[in-house]
Amino acid sequence: MRTLLHDFRFSFRQLQKSPGFALTAVLSLALGIGATTAVFSVIYAVLMNPYPYAAPDRMVHMRLLDSSAKQRFAGLTGSQWQTIRKSPVVEDAFISDDWNLTVTGHDLPEDVNGVYMTSNSFNYMGVPPALGRGLIPSDAIDGQDPQPVAVLGYKFWQRHFNGDPAVLGQTMQLVRKNYRIVGVAAPRFTWDDGDVYLPLKITQDPARSFYVGLRLKPGVTHAMAAAALTPLIQQFAKETPDHFPKDRFTFQVIGLNEDFIHQIGGTLALLFCAVALLLAIGCGNVSILLLARGTARQHEFAVRAAIGATRRRIVRQLLTEALLLSLTGTALGVVLAYRLVALIVAMLPPYSFPHEAAIAINLPVLAFSVGVALLTGILFGLWPAVQLSHPEVSQVMQSSTRRIAGGVRGRSTNNVLIAGQIALTLLMLAGAAAAMEGFLKLLHTPLGYDPHNVISVGIPVHENTYTTVAERAAYFELLRKKVADVPGVTMAAISSNATPPANGSDQGIEILGRPPKDEQKIRVNFVSPGYFPILHIQLAHGRIWDETENHNAARLAVINQTMARLYFPNGDAIGRSFKIPDLQSQARFVLSPMMSPEYLEIVGIIADKRDDGLRNSILPEAFIPYTLSMRMYTQILVRSDVPPLSLLHTIGAAVNSVDPDQQINANVQDLEHWISDQQEWQQEHLVAWLFGSFAVLALALAAVGLYSVVSYTVAQRTNEFGIRMALGAQRAHVLRIVFLSTVASVGGGILGGIALTLALQKLLARWAEGSSRDPLILLGAVGVLGTVAAIACLLPALRASQVDPMTALRYE
Template identity: 60%
Template sequence: MQTLFQDLRYATRQLIRNLGLTITAVVSLALGIGATTAVFSVIYATLVNPYPYPAADRIVRLTVSSKANFSDGINLNGSQVKQLQQLHSVEGMLAMDYDAMNLTGHDLPENVNTISLISNGFHDLGVSPIVGRGLSPSDARDGQEPQPVVVLSYKFWQKHFFGDRAVLGQTLQLDQKNYVIVGVAAPRFTWYSADVFLPLKLMQAPSRRYIIDILLKPGATRDAANAELQPLLKQFAQTMPKQFPEHFKVQVEGLNDWVIKSIGGTLYLLFGAVGLLLAIGCGNVSILLLARGTARQHELAVRAAIGANRRRIVRQLLSESLLLAIIGALLGVALAYGILAGMQMVLPKYAFAPEVVIRINLPVLLFSIGVALGTGVLFGLWPALQLSRPQLSRMVLSGTRRVAGSVHGRRMHDVLIAGQIALTLLLLAGAGSAMEGFARLMHTPLGYDPNNIVSVGVPLHKNAFPAWAARAAYFEQLRASVAETPGVTMAAISSNATPPRNGSNLRFELLGKPSTDQQMGSINLVDSDYFPALRIPLLQGRLWSEAENQNGAHVAVINQTLARSYFPNGDAVGHSVKLPDIESRPPEVLSAPGAADAWLMIVGVVADARNDGLKNPVKPAVFIPYTLSMSEGTQILARSDVPPLTLMHAVGKQVSAVNPEQQIYNNLEDLNVWVSEEPEWQQDHLVSWIFGLFAVLGLALAAVGLYSVVSYTVAQRTNEFGIRMALGAGRGHVLRIVFSSTLVSVGGGVLCGLALTLGLNKIVAQWADGNARDPVVLLAGSLLLCLVAGIACAIPARRASRVNPMTALRCD
């Protein structure tokens, strides 16, 4: 034990004596451990274990896909839900209805997002409330009105009741009706981001349809569920054909499939990037330890000469390596928390489930620490075993050895440096590709002006304004009131048409032209002020008038893409279009009389504007008066001459002036934010930032590793340089020797990096919207790497060229 303490004290002195080496090695390990742990913690939280529900892998969403490969969820009514419950593969149904209700008692009506959940929902989801109980079957019996009870979400409980556990039995007033609080959901129970949960009255009017999730029985596969559901949904389609595509295929999807599709590949790509960073960091440590061991040959020979045995020397070198690795691991743990906090700031806001809780993943942290300790042991043990049997003659020939160096050691250094350079170039090429793609995305023409305009969501209370004329008049009254807000220059109705991902994907027919199932377009419900509010230019014809809008006139405006595709002669104005899938489901959806069967005259053509995200081509679009089909809510686009979010309280006042009980949605955002929250924008932003950061860190680590090797090489060859300069060699000659010693490793690393980049381009390009094979990206990355390598070599080379020959000759 005493000798162990002696070894640790001596190791500490050695690390302090070689402070530059110590700091470099510790930082290299800490960056690798911290970055790897943080990124995998995000992957684990969002892709591996995103939900708190014990049977999350058996909960699936009911969707159907058409022949045109469009996939969409299907809502069903109460009797249809009952039929699905009888299927062999189904254990439980998670039917629910979303509603925006009004919480009174504040300056303005406050919107509350409610989920009316089927009574078995809490039981099937399997997460117990932290206070009270969840919803139970007795809260909503068939043939009876649901009990006036409510379960609060954890966030709502904290915000409105400050976490008071005595909340049970208190009353919550929603839409002027009192509900008794019977429970508070667990913190991670955020099913469909609800504020509160109410019992669902399943057997209502056949027109009332619900969002459907299915709990499969243990052992039931998704394919088996699809096979059982297909014939039953075909029966449903016969009674409600407008809800289903003409030819469809049932395809249930897992709860987290949408996250895996949208951002899963991006996160795995980033994990590959931090894996490279960890490899570069460990390579740095190995280079430093090998170089340090080679430089200490003389010291170890002296220790052996005065009686130190091999075991003692190996233990001493290992204690130094392990101490270095332990310090790096401890710093890496602290750094992991910091990197994770930084990542959460740039992670896409709506790219994963609201139930996700991102925290440090302990198994990965332990694995990364193990890699760091393993690196310390391996590359500390290697020189220790080689140098623990020194010959006494080395003391005599130490000057010669410094001239010649160790050929094997130099080769090992060259291989490690080349590997670092190759991995760094791969990171640089990936980062360059991602940044190039993100820059291109940011300059994508939108076709509309998103500046200084905000979308104000206005939900209607359930069964409000059940008459078509009254609802149309109410929406227009709200729009006119918002337009009168001081600072608002224009207001327009955009029921479902707020870009850059807007409209309902429905079939359309053109009079006199053949129709197919795949003739789908973006159907937008707007008023005529929509186009000037978004500054979308009119190219042909006219827009409909306010009177036509209020009367539900059978008119339409199409976009340039639809006009080019179906009217190549430029004669679209005057033709007619039909939208057969527009339906009327009172009181939820009120359509103008005969809207689904009417031919709508095309009166104008407008310029294209993004309507299917930022990367997909613009879809054919039809714009019709919003009064042709009005659901229980709308959106009002408000353009202002000041930052629009500063006017939201005033806008809320204007809405409340029309109807004191009318709330607006809480999450108001301007249209620039709508653009930045698109999945492709968020994905490219995440990849470019984090990939770029890791590439810079990798470049710095590779430069430090190269600098360390060249510095140790110069120190070993001090005698040689002194002899050469004493015999007449100039400084330029010494500089050439130093640079040529690294030419092979750097050049080989660049070539290997180019080969790796070209070989892995498909993987990188799949999730980074750029081309890693772009000659500009490859050339820029290679030149940057060579420049940094040149600077890393130039500093010790300059020091070697300025050595005093007499001092060098006396150097041992």
């Protein structure tokens, strides 16, 4: 131990003598380790340990795969939940159902997300509350109305009650009903992003279906569970056919985190590869710096070897210096990672990761960082240590020249390291350029509508209000008129489910005069006629229904060009009719003047607009008067001549003036934010900016490494350059010699980088729309890298060309 401490003290003194070297090496490692630690923190929290719940590895979602292999939600009734709990492969099951509620008794009613849960839910989750208690079995006894108790979500408690612990026992009013607050959920208990958790009343109503979560018994695999539960699910499908696909389907169970792994796992893997490359480049940089610095210490190593120091002792000393650098770099890297983690979290798509995840620098992440530091210290320090630990004592002692052990072999090692750096840097530059190209393409995707100065205001309708078709239609229209009269608003329209760029509900249709086909599916949107002019959507053929037809719930439809081409290729769509058989399947929550599905006449065709995100192909869609199918939720599109969010409070007051208990949705955004909130937009943005930032850092590190090697070469050949210039060589000749000394390493690195880029194109293409095979991207990356390499060589080359021959001849 005493010898080890001595080595560290000596290493520290040596590094103090070379502050420039030490600072460059430490920063090279800090950038690599900091970025790697930050991305690993996100990966650990999102993919490896996202949930605080009991046995989350055995918690599963139920899914149905229809005939087109599209995944659907599997909803069960209350009695079906009670049945599936008794399955031999199920340890326990719970129900949750979310609903927009209103906190009343304030200036304007506040919109909150209420989550109704069965009384076993908190025991099922196994997360102790922050205050008080969770829901317990006595809060909701079968056959009785639940107790008026509420458990607050942690963030809602912080926001609405300022984190006051005296909240327990207080009463809060939700839709004019008083609830006693019995607890505050733990910070990481965020199931369904609930603001308040309330006990759910279970009934035997076959029309009401819920999300049911299962916990499998120990040892039961997903395949075993799916096989055991399939007969039960098929029985449920016969009992409640409206809750299941009409055609053949397959039942499966998936892990609690599987949806998120599918959404964000590949993107995080790509970013981790990028930071691993950055770390490799940083380690290579330090190896180059150690080799270059070792030149100055060659005489020292020769003296130590001459007086009896073994090769092992010299290697240990050099490894100690490398470990000191790596541990210092890690300490700074962890500090950097704290800031970088916050940046990455802010850029993650909002709903692409579980909100229970605690993304932070924690003990497992710190252990990972220390492990990386030790590994990199050994890796980047071992090879230079071996190279420098066996000096040619007789030659060094006789000549006192700055000649690295192995001479040509040492220069070859530097050339290999530089070539590797250049190759990895080119790979990152090409990948970053491809990602940025993909993001730019996404930004310039034709929308087919104008989102500027438009907001979508959500209007959740409370249960058991406006219960007739006439009442609800009049209510929606009055809300629209009140909002339209707000100063600054130029237009307002109802858009129940049609806010682009991803809108509509998928429905099967039957075309009049043709046999029914399972594959005839479209996106169905419920809107008022003002929807089209407010978004500046072009009418291609026919007409839009008018306000009178909308009020009378006319059986009319407007379709997009894609639907017209797909189902009416002869150009005869206008005047044809179709019906939507499943339009009334959610009768409990839908009011419609149609007693059964009726045929809708096509009266117009609009130009295509985005309806399935920014990247996917446009789907066939139809627009029908919202008065034909009125849900317990609608949206009002508002176009204004001022920034629309500035009118939000006034719009809320206008809505409240119609019904004092009516709130607007808590998360109102303008339509430009609806675009930027798309998962593909967020992921492309994340990859483009972070990958681009890491590529720039890699380029800077590679430039430093190349500069170090060229500087080392110039220092080694000072005498040679002095002799050449004394014999009449021109400065241009010396410049050419210096540049030619880097051609092999830089050229080999560029060729290797091109090969790597082409080989890994398919991997990159999974998460970035751009292509690194694009000749312009490759050419641009090579050009940038070549320019930076030339600049890195230029400074030491100029220094070599300006050497005074007499000074050079006297050099050591």
